[in-house]
Amino acid sequence: MKYDIILAGVGGQGVLSVSAIIASSAMKEGLYVKQSEVHGMSQRGGAVLANLRLADAPIASDLIPLGSAALILSMEPLESLRYLAYLSPEGALVTSTNPVVNIPDYPDLEGLLGHVRTLPQSRLVDGEKLARAAGSARATNMVMVGAASHRLPVKVETLEHYIQTTFAAKGENVVETNLRAFRAGREAAV
Amino acid sequence: MTDMVLLGDEAVALGAVHAGVTAAYAYPGTPSTEILEYLVRYRQKHGGPHAAWCANEKTAYEEALGVSFAGRRAMTSMKHVGLNVAADPFMNSAIVSINGGLVVVVADDPGMHSSQNEQDTRYYADFARIVCLEPANQQEAYDMTREAFNVSERFEIPVLIRLVTRLAHSRAAVHVRDARPQNPVRKPPVASSWILLPANARRQWHDLLGRQPRFVEWSESGEFNHLRLNEERRDLGVITTGIARNYYVESLDELGYQPSHLHIGAYPVPVELVRRLLGHVSRVLVLEEGYPFVERMLRGIVAATIEVLGKESGAVPPDGELTPDIVRRAMGLRERRGQEIPGLSLPNRPPQLCTGCPHADSFDAIKQAIAGFESAVVTSDIGCYTLGALPPYSAVESCVCMGASVGMAKGASEAGLKPALAMIGDSTFLHSGVAPLMDAVAANTDMTLLILDNETTAMTGGQPTILPPSRIEKLVLGLGVDPAHCHVITAHHRDTEENRDLIRKEVEYPGLSVIIAVRECIETLKTKKRG
Numbered sequence: 240m241k242y243d244i245i246l247a248g249v250g251g252q253g254v255l256s257v258s259a260i261i262a263s264s265a266m267k268e269g270l271y272v273k274q275s276e277v278h279g280m281s282q283r284g285g286a287v288l289a290n291l292r293l294a295d296a297p298i299a300s301d302l303i304p305l306g307s308a309a310l311i312l313s314m315e316p317l318e319s320l321r322y323l324a325y326l327s328p329e330g331a332l333v334t335s336t337n338p339v340v341n342i343p344d345y346p347d348l349e350g351l352l353g354h355v356r357t358l359p360q361s362r363l364v365d366g367e368k369l370a371r372a373a374g375s376a377r378a379t380n381m382v383m384v385g386a387a388s389h390r391l392p393v394k395v396e397t398l399e400h401y402i403q404t405t406f407a408a409k410g411e412n413v414v415e416t417n418l419r420a421f422r423a424g425r426e427a428a429v
Numbered sequence: 430m431t432d433m434v435l436l437g438d439e440a441v442a443l444g445a446v447h448a449g450v451t452a453a454y455a456y457p458g459t460p461s462t463e464i465l466e467y468l469v470r471y472r473q474k475h476g477g478p479h480a481a482w483c484a485n486e487k488t489a490y491e492e493a494l495g496v497s498f499a500g501r502r503a504m505t506s507m508k509h510v511g512l513n514v515a516a517d518p519f520m521n522s523a524i525v526s527i528n529g530g531l532v533v534v535v536a537d538d539p540g541m542h543s544s545q546n547e548q549d550t551r552y553y554a555d556f557a558r559i560v561c562l563e564p565a566n567q568q569e570a571y572d573m574t575r576e577a578f579n580v581s582e583r584f585e586i587p588v589l590i591r592l593v594t595r596l597a598h599s600r601a602a603v604h605v606r607d608a609r610p611q612n613p614v615r616k617p618p619v620a621s622s623w624i625l626l627p628a629n630a631r632r633q634w635h636d637l638l639g640r641q642p643r644f645v646e647w648s649e650s651g652e653f654n655h656l657r658l659n660e661e662r663r664d665l666g667v668i669t670t671g672i673a674r675n676y677y678v679e680s681l682d683e684l685g686y687q688p689s690h691l692h693i694g695a696y697p698v699p700v701e702l703v704r705r706l707l708g709h710v711s712r713v714l715v716l717e718e719g720y721p722f723v724e725r726m727l728r729g730i731v732a733a734t735i736e737v738l739g740k741e742s743g744a745v746p747p748d749g750e751l752t753p754d755i756v757r758r759a760m761g762l763r764e765r766r767g768q769e770i771p772g773l774s775l776p777n778r779p780p781q782l783c784t785g786c787p788h789a790d791s792f793d794a795i796k797q798a799i800a801g802f803e804s805a806v807v808t809s810d811i812g813c814y815t816l817g818a819l820p821p822y823s824a825v826e827s828c829v830c831m832g833a834s835v836g837m838a839k840g841a842s843e844a845g846l847k848p849a850l851a852m853i854g855d856s857t858f859l860h861s862g863v864a865p866l867m868d869a870v871a872a873n874t875d876m877t878l879l880i881l882d883n884e885t886t887a888m889t890g891g892q893p894t895i896l897p898p899s900r901i902e903k904l905v906l907g908l909g910v911d912p913a914h915c916h917v918i919t920a921h922h923r924d925t926e927e928n929r930d931l932i933r934k935e936v937e938y939p940g941l942s943v944i945i946a947v948r949e950c951i952e953t954l955k956t957k958k959r960g
Contacts, residue, residue: 271601272434272600274600278463283780283782283783283813285778285781286777299674299675299679300678300679301599302753304679304752305753305754305765305766306766318778320775324769330767330768341781345776346775357770358768
C-alpha cells in the first residue's frame with residue numbers, strides 16, 4: 240500500500256500541523272512515513288507545500304512523483320489547484336472554499352471553485368464557517384483533516400488522539416475546539 | 430535503543446549528542462537552522478551539551494575549533510553560503526592536527542528555496558583535502574554524524590557532512606543507539622601542530638597530502654560506498670550520490686532490471702570502486718544533487734572510452750534540484766502525468782511581509798524620503814527586508830551576501846551615486862555589517878545606513894540576536910559615528926512622516942549617518958504573547 244498526500248495552503252494556515260497529525264497517526268498504525276516540509280522564506284505568507292508519504296513498506300523518495308498523489312488536501316482554493324500535476328488520475332482533491340487574498344491578481348473565487356468541481360473526485364468544504372462554529376477560525380485546518388479523514392488510511396480514533404496530543408499544551412478548551420472542528424469537517428464531507 | 434521521528438537536521442543534532450559532542454555553535458541559516466535549534470532545546474531540557482548561537486559562521490567555527498583543541502568533540506553547522514564566511518578557519522583547520530573530533534555540517538540549498546545561490550559544498554571538502562559524508566536519509570544523517578566524529582579523530586581532520594534541503598527538512602523514523610560519553614579535556618599532544626607558522630604549516634600540509642591515500646582507502650572500504658555489479662548485463666551503470674539514490678530507487682522497479690550501481694555516500698571519491706564499475710559497463714548515468722562533481726571527474730578532458738550521462742550531457746538539468754521525475758527521465762522511463770485543467774493558469778503567491786511588520790513602515794518612510802533624487806541608490810541585505818524588493822514596495826536595489834549592503838553603499842557613493850542608502854537588519858549587521866561600517870567611518874563616506882532593528886533573526890524563525898537592541902546604538906557610536914548623525918527612531922506608521930523628514934535630512938548631510946529603526950518583529954511578539 241502506498242498513499243501519497245500533497246498538503247497545500249498559505250504560510251500561517253497550519254499546513255505543517257495537519258501534516259504532523261496525519262503522519263503521527265499513520266506511524267502509530269504501523270505505516271512507514273516520510274514528511275517533507277517547507278521552512279524558511281516561503282513560510283512568510285507565500286504558497287506552502289508539504290509532501291506526506293505513507294506506505295506499508297520502506298519509502299525511498301521524500302518527494303512525491305508526478306501523477307501519484309492519492310489526495311490533495313488544501314487549506315485554500317487557489318492553492319488546491321497549484322499541484323494538480325501530482326494528483327493521480329484516480330486521486331481526490333479536498334479543499335476549503337475560503338480564499339486568502341494577499342496578492343493583487345487573485346482570481347475570481349467562483350471561477351476557482353468551478354474548476355475544482357470539474358475534477359473527477361473533489362470535495363469543497365467551507366472550513367472557516369465550520370471552524371468558527373466549533374469555537375475558532377484558527378481551527379480551519381482541523382476541519383479539513385476531518386473532511387479528508389474518510390479517505391485517509393488511518394483510523395478516526397488515532398487522528399483524534401493526535402489532535403489531542405498536538406494541542407494538549409494549549410489547554411482543554413483549545414483541544415475541544417479542534418476536536419469539534421475535526422468532527423464537523425468529517426460530517427460535512429460524508 | 431528506540432525509534433524517533435526526526436527531521437534530517439534533527440537526526441544530525443541527535444547523532445552529535447550521542448557521539449559525545451561537548452559543544453555546538455552556529456549562526457541561523459535555512460536549511461541548517463533546525464540543527465542548533467534542536468541542540469539548544471536539548472540543552473535546556475537536559476542541561477547539556479553546550480549549544481549556542483554565534484555572531485556569524487566564522488566565529489561559530491572558531492569556537493568549535495577551540496573545543497577540538499581542548500581534546501573534546503565539537504560541531505558547527507551552517508547553510509552552504511555560511512561556509513564562505515567561515516572559509517578561512519575551515520581551510521586552515523584542515524591543516525592543523527585536529528584533536529577532539531570536529532564535525533562541520535553544511536546544508537546546501539539546490540533549487541534556491543531560501544538562498545541566493547546553489548553552490549555545492551563537496552567542492553569545499555575537496556579544496557581542503559578532507560573527508561565528506563553525504564547522507565541519503567534521516568537514518569544515515571544520524572549514523573554518519575556519529576561516525577564523522579570517529580573519522581575526524583582517526584584522521585585528525587575536520588569532517589564535513591553535506592546535507593541538502595530535502596533531507597534537512599524531511600521527517601522520518603530514525604533508530605537511535607546508546608550515547609557515548611564526552612571526551613576528557615586533553616591538549617594536542619604536539620603543540621606545534623596547531624601553530625601554523627610557515628615552517629609548521631609546510632610540514633602539516635605535506636603530512637595532510639601524504640595521508641590522502643588513507644582517506645581514499647577508507648572511502649573504498651565500503652562502509653558508506655556500495656558497489657553492486659550485475660554480472661548478466663554490461664550496458665548501463667548508475668552512480669548515485671546522497672539523496673539522488675532515493676529517486677533512483679523510487680523508479681527502479683519499473684526499469685525491469687537492476688543496472689550495476691555504485692552509491693557514493695563518502696568522499697574522497699572511491700576511485701577503485703568507480704574503476705570497477707566503469708570496467709563493467711559501456712554507459713554510465715551519474716545522478717547527484719548539486720553540481721556535476723563526480724560526473725566531471727569521470728568525464729575529464731581526455732576522450733572517454735565510455736559514455737557518461739549526467740548534467741553535462743543534458744540527461745539531467747544542469748541547475749535546480751533533482752526530483753523523482755527528473756531521475757525517471759534520465760533512466761529512460763516514460764513521463765508520468767497527473768491531472769490538469771486545460772487553460773488554467775494561476776498567479777504565483779510569493780512570500781511577503783507579515784501584516785503589521787515594522788519593515789513595511791521603514792520602507793514607506795525611505796521611499797518618501799528619497800523621492801525626487803535622480804541618482805539615489807538603496808542597497809539591501811539578507812533577511813525578511815529583502816522582500817522590500819518586491820511590489821508593492823520595490824524599495825531596494827541589491828541583495829548579494831551578508832553585510833554587502835554597507836560596503837556596496839560606500840562604493841556606490843564614492844562612485845557618484847547619491848544619496849546612497851544601505852538597509853540592513855540587526856542580526857545581519859552584527860554578523861557582517863560592523864567591519865564595513867568601520868571603513869565608512871574612516872572615510873566619513875557620504876552615505877546613510879539604516880539598521881532595521883526588529884530585535885530578532887526573523888527570517889529563520891526568530892532566533893535571538895547576539896547583542897540586545899539597546900547595545901547596537903552604543904556599538905555604532907563606539908565605532909566613531911558622529912553622535913549628531915546617529916539616531917534611534919521607532920519603525921511605526923504613526924511616525925512615518927517624522928521618520929521621513931529625519932531620513933531626508935540625513936540623506937542630504939554630506940557625510941556618514943546611521944539611523945536605527947527599532948520595533949520588535951510582529952511574529953516574535955505574537956509568540957511571546959501566546960507564552
